[in-house]
Amino acid sequence: MPDPKPEVLDFLLSRRSRPAKTLALPVPDRAALAPILTAALRTPDHGKLEPWRLIVLEAGAMPRLAALADARAEALALDPDKSAKGRAQFAQSHLAVVVVARPEPSDKVPEIEQILSAGAVCLSLLNAAQAAGWGANWLTGWPAYDRGFLREGLGLAETEFVAGIVHIGSETVAPPERPRPDVASLTTWVSE
Numbered sequence: 001m002p003d004p005k006p007e008v009l010d011f012l013l014s015r016r017s018r019p020a021k022t023l024a025l026p027v028p029d030r031a032a033l034a035p036i037l038t039a040a041l042r043t044p045d046h047g048k049l050e051p052w053r054l055i056v057l058e059a060g061a062m063p064r065l066a067a068l069a070d071a072r073a074e075a076l077a078l079d080p081d082k083s084a085k086g087r088a089q090f091a092q093s094h095l096a097v098v099v100v101a102r103p104e105p106s107d108k109v110p111e112i113e114q115i116l117s118a119g120a121v122c123l124s125l126l127n128a129a130q131a132a133g134w135g136a137n138w139l140t141g142w143p144a145y146d147r148g149f150l151r152e153g154l155g156l157a158e159t160e161f162v163a164g165i166v167h168i169g170s171e172t173v174a175p176p177e178r179p180r181p182d183v184a185s186l187t188t189w190v191s192e
């Protein structure tokens with residue numbers, strides 16, 4: 001017989017992100033973050049390869065990363081709007097968790113499955129943070145794809161990449177709900 005958990009289902013049916021720039025203090029401390037990170041890594045992982053790792057960016061790291069985003073934007077000759085967005089993601093944040101994908105060659109587990117597992121870590125992290133009462137937002141942005149930023153700012157190896165940067169903090173505003181997908185038009189039922 002099913003063992004329903006209506007509270008969990010209600011949560012999943014109503015959960016939503018908050019824009020990172022609207023997240024404020026306080027943010028979870030290391031003790032409060034621990035179960036959120038544990039839940040995030042309790043993620044389907046074919047072959048138990050653990051093809052991901054986490055980097056927690058605390059408030060003290062943000063000015064350095066914002067300055068590096070500026071420097072990289074200048075080196076890449078990015079337009080001012082794009083440059084400012086890259087900086088703001090770090091300058092305005094008090095806490096973010098970088099989910100790093102690190103797929104490895106495997107005869108058994110195709111790379112795409114390892115990458116999908118990293119995406120699943122991002123959603124689990126988002127859900128766990130929201131379930132714990134925090135606002136959260138899964139972002140990438142150009143710094144997440146800039147090898148110079150990743151190497152110098154986050155210490156990523158060339159084989160690693162960012163699956164997501166999940167910002168976590170206190171909710172201040174609830175913007176209008178975004179339109180949600182039409183399940184019927186996206187679902188095919190096969191019965192014979």
Ligand SMILES: Cc1cc2nc3c(=O)[nH]c(=O)nc-3n(C[C@H](O)[C@H](O)[C@H](O)COP(=O)(O)O)c2cc1C
Pocket residue numbers: 015016017018137138139140141163164178
């Ligand atoms: C891989 C990935 C990267 C994303 N990057 C950004 C981003 O850089 N900027 C942004 O505004 N939203 C970005 N989003 C979208 C938001 O995280 C999110 O989908 C949106 O705010 C609604 O989320 P919700 O369904 O949890 O409410 C990204 C989503 C994914 C899956």
